[in-house]
Amino acid sequence: MIRLNEKKIIEDMIVFYCKKNHLSDEDYLCINCKNLLEYSINKLKKCKYVNKPVCSNCTVHCYQKNYRNEIIKVMKFSGFNYLIKHPYIGIKFILKKIFKI
Numbered sequence: 001m002i003r004l005n006e007k008k009i010i011e012d013m014i015v016f017y018c019k020k021n022h023l024s025d026e027d028y029l030c031i032n033c034k035n036l037l038e039y040s041i042n043k044l045k046k047c048k049y050v051n052k053p054v055c056s057n058c059t060v061h062c063y064q065k066n067y068r069n070e071i072i073k074v075m076k077f078s079g080f081n082y083l084i085k086h087p088y089i090g091i092k093f094i095l096k097k098i099f100k101i
């Protein structure tokens with residue numbers, strides 16, 4: 001079961017990152033970011049935890065290293081902006097629930 005909220009957050013962050021860094025427009029992500037988004041969403045779909053444990057307790061290292069590095073970059077760039085727009089979500093949620101870092 002995919003978690004719509006998390007999917008939306010990841011999508012928003014990657015779109016924002018790509019727009020600012022790779023000069024793509026709203027509807028079109030560059031190939032790298034498109035791959036990253038697909039990869040992340042796939043991971044969400046496959047995650048076996050309904051209520052994810054925090055990263056330090058998670059037994060599944062689900063992000064491959066290169067994707068993991070990419071998603072961390074995206075999050076550092078987009079995270080702050082995202083929090084200003086959606087302060088109710090909170091950085092802990094983003095860090096632990098989604099990216100498991």
Ligand SMILES: [Zn+2]
Pocket residue numbers: 017018019022024029030031032033034
């Ligand atoms: Zn991009």
